[in-house]
Amino acid sequence: MKKSESLPSGMALRAVLLLERLSRLVRAGDHASGLAPAQWEALRYLARANRFSRTPAALADYLGATRGTVSQTLIALEDKELVRKTGSSRDRRSVELSLTSGGVALLEHDALKDLARDIDASGEADGLAQGLQAALHQALVRRGGRAFGVCRTCRHFRPGGRGDKAGKPHHCTLLDEPLSDADASLVCFEHT
Amino acid sequence: MKKSESLPSGMALRAVLLLERLSRLVRAGDHASGLAPAQWEALRYLARANRFSRTPAALADYLGATRGTVSQTLIALEDKELVRKTGSSRDRRSVELSLTSGGVALLEHDALKDLARDIDASGEADGLAQGLQAALHQALVRRGGRAFGVCRTCRHFRPGGRGDKAGKPHHCTLLDEPLSDADASLVCFEHT
DNA sequence: GCCTATAGTATCGACTCAATACTAAATCGC
DNA sequence: GCGATTTAGTATTGAGTCGATACTATAGGC
Structure with missing residues (x-):
């Protein structure tokens, strides 16, 4: 038989229910302030992400949403002048996101607080x-x-060891620490 | 000045962020299974609510949503034959909700687990x-x-003390305990 | 019986979200 | 180098969420 795959404990079930209820409260708070929950989440993320991580793709990863969805959310935020987009110089496909002063100001009143x-x-x-x-x-x-997130897919991860810099392997721009090839395949707690 | 109203601690902020992230994971799991998160929540609620609480109004209260919103969600669930509506005999305005066998079966595979x-x-x-x-x-x-929820607004609350039963005050149908007038104004942990 | 409160529905508009299809730029493989 | 593949982002569509508003019908106080 397919069996019940180790039934979760009553306590864990209780915790999950509570978690849902609490997060619903947060969402309600979000909504009351004009912006949609997903828009708030985007602002929060942008306030916490380093400069390698402030892109639509990284945001989509963080939110567990598709890029199409995130694209829509960002358009809404740009229309409201809370977020600014500037083309990246490193990669002409890529877009750098940043909060406007209005966006920063709005976060002061985050219902999360x-x-x-x-x-x-x-x-x-x-x-x-x-x-x-x-x-x-x-x-x-x-x-x-x-x-x-293994470091290899992390926004904080910079590959190294190519060409003349063959000595230095990889590098994490967040912790400012070198990473061995093996390390780079491990999960990073501070992953984007 | 309006002031910062006692800044929350970093630890609390961290907890809230984690909470959002976790609940987003649950939602993603919900979504993967065809039903929308709000529809899952409705099914979960109906599976846990006593017979006084299986109404659109009680569900709306629980979800913190408006009745209009809940009405829409229920229509979708009815179309999918996961929920059944039957007119209440006590109150002809009211509707009794119940899970169909399909709804019960679906809950077996709840992503919450x-x-x-x-x-x-x-x-x-x-x-x-x-x-x-x-x-x-x-x-x-x-x-x-x-x-x-104070008991007065609780689905488990039955008013008493009217007419010839003036002796018995109120009653909670969940705990099967009488409630004084004062008790009835206190919050109930088991509130709908 | 009237008046008001309550249960529920209908409709609208802004938004979420996945799926699909697309453009353009970077990177690889040789 | 140059073509094939991968990756960044956008546009569009369709189902659903959600609040706001307006509505019908029933219940209950007085």
């Missing part, structure tokens, strides 16, 4: 962050292992 | 559930206190 304050008030911030981190790690590992 | 298994694997199920519970409680209290 309300929930963060609630979490602080609950006194469970540390345990919650730890539990979520572990759960996310597991979830990403399960879904192909790819999602947490 | 995958994440629940991930949480089990992370070994953080207890801490996570506890943290989420506390955070949700705080969040609901903040947003007017109404959301967790």
Whole structure:
């Protein structure tokens, strides 16, 4: 038989239900402020991503959405003058995204902060962050292992060891550390 | 000045970000299976709600959505023959919702279970559930206190003390316990 | 019986999202 | 170098979400 594939515990089920409910609250908060949830997520991402990561493709990866979807969201944000697009000089196909001053200002009133304050008030911030981190790690590992991201596919990863620089292997621009060929195939906790 | 209203801690912010990311994973899983996330949520709710709570209005409350939105979602689910509507005999305006056998069968493969298994694997199920519970409680209290639900607005609440039954006050059909007038104004953890 | 509150539906407009199809630029393979 | 493949991004379409608004019908207070 196909069997039940190790039934999840009641406690885990309970946690997932709570998680859905909480995230729905955040979305409701998002919506109240004029922007759609996905638009907020894009702004949040852009505020946290390094300069290699502020592209539509990286955003699509982060959100787990297709590029087409992200493209639409970005058009909406550009129309609202919260995000600016500038062609990359390195790669003429590519686009550099940046927040406008309006976008930055808007993030000051991010509804996420309300929930963060609630979490602080609950006194469970540390345990919650730890539990979520572990759960996310597991979830990403399960879904192909790819999602947490091996460095090779990471925006922070710069390949090396080509041509005359054959000595230096690869490089992570976030941690500013060299990476061996083997390291480069491992998941990066700080992956885009 | 308006001031920053007690900046949330970095840890809480981190937790919120993780929460969004995790819930996005669940949504992606939902979507992959043909139904939209909101439709899944409706099915999940109907599977867990008691008979007083299986109405469009209660579902709208639970989801934090408007009745119009829920009405649309239910139409889609009815078209797919996952949910059935039957007019209530108590109140001819009202509709009783129930899962069809197809709806029940579909819930067997709920993508939520995958994440629940991930949480089990992370070994953080207890801490996570506890943290989420506390955070949700705080969040609901903040947003007017109404959301967790005072018994008066709860589907499990049956008013009493009218006419010849003036002795017995109110009653909660879920816990099967009488409720004083004061109790009835307090939040109920098991609220719809 | 009237008046108001409530249950639910219909419709509209902005947005999400996947799928598909497309253009243009970079990179590889030889 | 030069053609084939890969990759970055956009346009379009169709199903669905969601709030707002307006509507019908029933319930319940007085």
